[in-house]
Amino acid sequence: MDHPAVISDRVTFNGTVTQLSLLVDGTLWWPEISQRSFKVDKEVLGFVADGSKIKLKTILEIGDGCSCTGESIAKLIRHDVVFEPSSEESHKLWCHKLGELIDSLGRPKKLFVFVNPFGGKKSGINIFNDEVKPLLQDSQVQFTLQETKHQLHAKEIVASLDVSKYDGIVCVSGDGILAEVVNGLLEREDWDKAIKTPLGVVPAGTGNGMAKSLLDSVGDPCVVANAVLAIIRGHKQPVDVATITQGETKFFSILMLAWGLVADIDIESEKYRWMGSARIDFYALCRMFRLRHYTGRVCFVPAPAFEAYGEPTSYPGISTSKGSISDQIDVEPVNLQRPCYQGPEVNLENLSWRVISGPFISVWLHNVPWGAENTMAAPDAKFSDGYLDLIIMKDCPKLPLLSLMSKLNNGDHVKSPYVTYLKVKAFILEPGPRSEEQEKEGIIDADGEVLARGKGSYQCEKKALMTYDKLQIAVDQGLATFFTPV
């Protein structure tokens, strides 16, 4: 190691007196023990003074973990490394230099943590106690824990949380709670400051699309330890936020919007929840064999290089007043009169709009690559390019559809001749009824929750925010900040 040492000492380690150095590049190095070194920023979570000894709380990658596909993946293991400096003076200096180095890494010191006890396999609390808390404690990160008690609870809390007290908000949940947090932050009067609060997500839901997208972007497995480590290490990156508008009602989306086949599978398969994760595959097959086609139109402003898609059209506009209340089913009107975030400041009328008319099998708009841990919906999606990836399927015979759906786990479905895949800056959805049953409409799904539900579609207890009608989407580049592995 050719870096100079910040501190070097003869320490007692494993019963032997040996040299230990902390180098200026942040490496802890035992020169007399071959292969023994730690990068403090990656492998040392924290340390504690234990009498005359110092206990380093480390996290090590062990390469014998096994993924569900049988591939070997690195597993993270907590491990204490204890050494005894040569003198009291040296002990103090070691503590000072290690503390100084860890402080310089910009790691969070205090986090607000939401745990959804009902997300995914209902194991949020166990995941927090068994896997998240020990890592936070090793890293000496203080936390305030809040279990979510009902739908929109996280959003309510975030609306009045003193975010200045925290270095980040963490969701031990699926994507639903994360979306609630983003919406809560953007509905505040001080939204522009609040939305800068770094957000972290620990996979404890059904889909976990955002956690998978962040971890997979550096080749990490989508597991709790890696997600917590990404938060503890404190690296951050901007993430685009899409504003979905219908009249005065807004929903801020970070993951995706789906209409047609994907929305129907995601939402209607709820009735088969007792099947566990197999419910999605089972219901996808049911839907493919009784395929629905939805009439309607999509209008969009293509990103550069995608201008050839669709036909030119003028800005289709969207009224700022709500439709007749009698047409609405289960709608909970949210009228944002307070000076909250209003969406990106862009004059949509002056942009070059294109249109594709239905019927459609599926329309999917994605902000990040993964929609769920096994669904790479938009392989080219970037976290903060300022665009959304649009995936459209108009018609497709059943066999190619089956093969296409089986390619969702690696993103190869976008190469199918039956799929149109492009990037857009703004988007308008004009959803219509099913071609086969005109009296029945569909579902619009945003970030895994029902955004709008049409006539004759699947009904459930949860209220929908919008009506099954025209809605507009525009993207704000890098508006949110997320903890990220690198």
Ligand SMILES: Nc1ncnc2c1ncn2[C@@H]1O[C@H](COP(=O)(O)OP(=O)(O)OP(=O)(O)O)[C@@H](O)[C@H]1O
């Ligand atoms: N205590 C609770 N009881 C019932 N529902 C809750 C509770 N806390 C939160 N919820 C609701 O649970 C829903 C789902 O949450 P979450 O996103 O964490 O999990 P998921 O749906 O299983 O996962 P994913 O969104 O990744 O598919 C949200 O609509 C949320 O409002």
